[in-house]
Amino acid sequence: MASTHAIKTDVVVVGAGPGGSAAAYYLAKAGVEVYLLEKATFPRDKICGDGLTPAAVNELALMGIDTSNWQRNLGLEVVGGGHEIRLPWPAQRSLPDFGMACPRMELDETLARAAAKAGANLVEGVLVKELKTDATGRVNGVVGFKGRGEDEERYDISAKLVVDAGGVAARLAISAGRQAAARRPMAVAARTYFRSPLGDTDWMISHLELWDGKPGESNLLPGYGWIFPLGDGLVNVGLGSVSSNKAATKLPYKQIFGAWCANLPEEWGFTEENQTAPLRSAALPMCFNRKPQYADGLALIGDAAGMVSPFNGEGIAPAMQAGRFLAEAFVLACARDTQSGFDLAMSAYPQALRNQLGGYYSLGRIFVKLIERPQIMRACTKYGLPRPALMKLVHKLLSDGYERSGGDLSDKLIQTLTKVVPSA
Ligand SMILES: Cc1cc2nc3c(=O)[nH]c(=O)nc-3n(C[C@H](O)[C@H](O)[C@H](O)COP(=O)(O)OP(=O)(O)OC[C@H]3O[C@@H](n4cnc5c(N)ncnc54)[C@H](O)[C@@H]3O)c2cc1C
Known part of the structure; x- marks a missing residue:
């Protein structure tokens, strides 16, 4: 009953x-x-x-x-525009200097x-x-x-x-x-898991450009990718793309993911044998x-x-x-x-x-x-990544890592910017 x-x-x-x-x-x-x-x-x-x-x-x-x-991780390793830089999580009054x-x-x-x-x-x-x-x-x-x-x-x-x-x-x-x-942004992203030597490393990796061959000499694929170490030899690997409105981009994720992974260093081990879960996608409402x-x-x-x-x-x-x-x-x-x-x-x-x-x-x-x-994304990464002071600010901005009051010049600049735009 x-x-x-x-x-x-x-x-x-x-x-x-x-x-x-x-x-x-x-x-x-x-x-x-x-x-x-x-x-x-x-x-x-x-x-x-x-x-x-x-x-x-x-x-x-x-x-x-x-x-x-x-x-735990120490920050972001960002790859794009021909550059590869490490951005440590900043030590802040209100936030710890590590991620997980x-x-x-x-x-x-x-x-x-x-x-x-x-x-x-x-x-x-x-x-x-x-x-x-x-x-x-x-x-x-x-x-x-x-x-x-x-x-x-x-x-x-x-x-x-x-x-x-x-x-x-x-x-x-x-x-x-x-x-x-x-008219609010929407992203779609897909992820899977691999056994990999990167699993126990200290940096979250972010690829701002995805190439189907040698970077700069092959085709640029839409979207951005990530590799997040989870410990115990496991990584979460995924890619996504964002659109400025509700009509989220419809990308052939499997195809792009395959092309991107095939291009990453062999020793990272992103092969079918090391993949421990299917590639699955979902929307991110923003x-x-x-x-x-x-x-x-x-x-x-x-x-x-x-x-x-x-x-x-x-x-x-x-x-x-x-x-x-x-x-x-x-x-x-x-x-x-x-x-x-x-x-x-x-x-x-x-x-x-x-x-x-x-x-x-x-x-x-x-x-x-x-x-x-x-094109704008490429220009930003190419000319922005090599500028440490700018990247310190961008890193705080992208990770919601800025102080809401006080802080240094980069915190204050972000505070001002958030105040001059109308609230979402
Ligand atoms: C591919 C991808 C990668 C992402 N990567 C990150 C990341 O690295 N870091 C990050 O911070 N965020 C990431 N996000 C976003 C993050 O996953 C979500 O924003 C987050 O899970 C939102 O949490 P929530 O509690 O609102 O909802 P959810 O985590 O979706 O939880 C909703 C819960 O409600 C339950 N539920 C739904 N409907 C019902 C019902 N009718 N009755 C009872 N139970 C119900 C579901 O089973 C679920 O357990 C990612 C998203 C995607 C798709």
Whole structure:
């Protein structure tokens, strides 16, 4: 016999990726009753480069995650325009001077378990299919299903706040009529894993140009590539391309990936025999492409709200930051007596996102418009990479590694730039 769980709670978070788990963690820590529903069962994979910038490392530290066994890196090795340079992560007051990489199979389970340990009710294997609304259309819960047939369990959950943290599919946000903005950047990227001697090295490698033969003497392929060491002789290798609007570029990824890899040093071992997973692709929604991030009882977090950085394709740190901001807004909103007071206090959540990333992502939109043209990208790498002072600034800009206040000249310049553009 199918059974129903009728639950009344404070918050229901749908999706236990980095965004959902961080939100559930901070809510539970603050004493809020929260359900974290995940359609998969852990460990589960997620198509990703597995790269963690210092900003992501900070978010992990704030959640008290033990990362002592994860592969650390010292910075980025950038290849392009005939140059090969190393850009160490800068030592900053607000950020550590190292990054990391951790397979999502491990990262996501670790974060979900941390949320559960903090007191969140993590329920795996529940696919949420619908939002519940009251007579005024305000969102006040979800309905999800676990199992099938006779064993099916129905989760009918009522909550003061529903959070769509379901990733790029944004199923709940779409059902509430929140469509993705057409004129925000979107990327598509594909990745796989190889056993390789690069697996235990200290640098994340980024290829800004992909060639199907000798660089400069063969054909330039569209997109950019990465090689991220994961430790234990394993690397995450992928490539992607970005477009300045919703119509993401449709590249023949397999073909380009094959041509690029065939051209990389043989000793790196990027061969079929060393490949441990298929090449798989997914979209990266960017620059807050789905809004509002909070309205009428429904909040959006991470990819569901298009929070990926247009500068480097990083979505883990912004999703986790959003979870932190959301929890803080909710706790304060609960102290209000009226629904309008609650909603007003909840508007601190989109405001916090704007403060942290609004101007930065607006700059990112300009950046994407430039680099989506291969000739401009080539000119930038050719003439920009050999200039250390410029690259220090660019590195901080691309990795969201700048101080929000104070700092050196490069930090201050980025702060000024983010203030002169209208917030995303
Ligand atoms: C190829 C590629 C490479 C990338 N590389 C990097 C990188 O190196 N570093 C980086 O920071 N970012 C990277 N990103 C971006 C990053 O993967 C995402 O931005 C990040 O995962 C967003 O986290 P999230 O919590 O919003 O969503 P997700 O991680 O997508 O998690 C969503 C969760 O919700 C669950 N779910 C969905 N719908 C439902 C439902 N209806 N009911 C219940 N559960 C549901 C899913 O199973 C999933 O567990 C990359 C992305 C791609 C595609």
